[in-house]
Amino acid sequence: MVASLQSTFGSAFVGLVVSAVLYGVTILQTYLYYRNYPNDHKILKWMVALLWALDTAHIALCVIAVYSVLVLNFNKPDILQTTTWSMNVQTDFNGLIGLIVEVFYARRVWIVSRNIFLTVIILILSIIHFGLGIVFTIGSFQTSRANFGNLVWVTSVGLGSAAAADMLIGISLCYYLSQSRTGFRRTDNLISTLMKYSLTTGFLTGIIACLVVITFGVMPNNFVYVAFFWLLGKCYVNSVLAALNSRESLREKAHPNSGSFLNLSGITNSGVPPATRKPSLSVNVEITSKTRTDYIFPPPPSASTTTSMVGPSTFSPLSPSMCSPLSPSTS
Template structure:
């Protein structure tokens, strides 16, 4: 009898105990999501409608996912309290929560794939990223359908290839996004310490964007492959979608901070022809392409200013337009470099 109790206790701790921990961690991250969403709409009221809609959809999906996870835990631990025969059954909320994470992953990875495209114009790379993201979402739908068909957690080992392939595709996509953004940012180094510091900051943002989600997805893959009948993998899977949402929101909310770094590096932001840009004391901007212009500090007795321009693109509707201004054909003085790194802020 004691041996049976020990086995049962271990089973509960590695199944619904692990799922409960994942729910608590997910609820904490959901609080961060709400805070970042509030900050986004407060600080960037002039963002495009499509950008605002994407943030709203991601927040709504994150909310729905938390509701489904809470419903799942409540059904197993409260509704079926002291009914061990039902603990192996798959409930509808347990099956559907997979699709919420799948849609979130698809939207987020396509968002960052767009940034990779703006930086590189490398369409084969972008296609690979999008295909991997779609594979992640598609196999999530397969997992949901098979969960209803199988009906029991004890049969989930039959879905090992589905889960491992889907989460593996998500991990590879995240790694490709981070590495490609770092690679193309590295090529934009100018040799000037201040502008290179900006590039380094952007590279760190890129690494942090893809590294965390890829680690979580890889951990979930390994745990499901080794122990498909317990919920240790589910603990990581439940927080993965929230990490996706927060990575996008953190990227959007960091734009002012990065622009201030641009200002401190001696790069001025001015409207491009046809662009609709309004600046205020907090450096908020309206829609439109933006020019980065470096102006050398003229010597006290010289009346010569050197102006050069570089292309700058943003996450706004007119970002596909190219901003161009004719640089004056004046001689270059001192060691002032005319290149400014391309960044997608």
């Protein structure tokens, strides 16, 4: 069947627009991560940077692929029967993103379960997903668009493995988190939130992967499957970034009354005018001085004695130095 522009790059263009929106979310989440978690381990920081770089390269390749057909080769229907290098190579970037994300979640499964068998299965499925993505890229360079049906098994097994890994991750995290319930309401509510997030993330990417397999198996000569495939990579990246950025809100949910520490050394640079900062504690200190002048002879009429306003007066014996009316002593 001859492919039309609407079913090929028309579908790809729709997928590109939605992917561009999700890429904007990726940029925002990446910025929030580096701003809010500057003390994270270097491995996490490098992983986020790598995912952002791969996602940027992927969206750039998608733009090049669509632009080369819809603009550079406008009104050339023969181009629809061929493939471009950018359209073929973008598959590997999405595959590498999927591998990194699935390894990240496999580590989480290992942390909560300590089940080596389950973790290895997830890793094997992830490697199959990435490996068959490379096979698909090589086959795309060697096969014309009309013979893409020969690569259906590659896509079916590769993305089927990805869907199986994603759903297995979601179910495993949900199961082992449910075993961690303590009976305390606040802790159990937090665990329920984590379970919902794990199921939503795992099943969302799994369903999208299944849609790619189904659409490519039914319509291998158009690009409906490409639109779903481009969305899959963006969902992978944003799922990891959302998991990393949600840690602070989950911590506050677990300890709502813990408050925040105030760094007093930076209060003058806080930008709040001093008049608007009301102290929570006010301490008034009254200092009263007591002076006594002693004379050996009766004091002259101009002399005066000041007594303390606070407490009884306590006097000490005269010292030898107090021997003159010109030598007052202050205690």
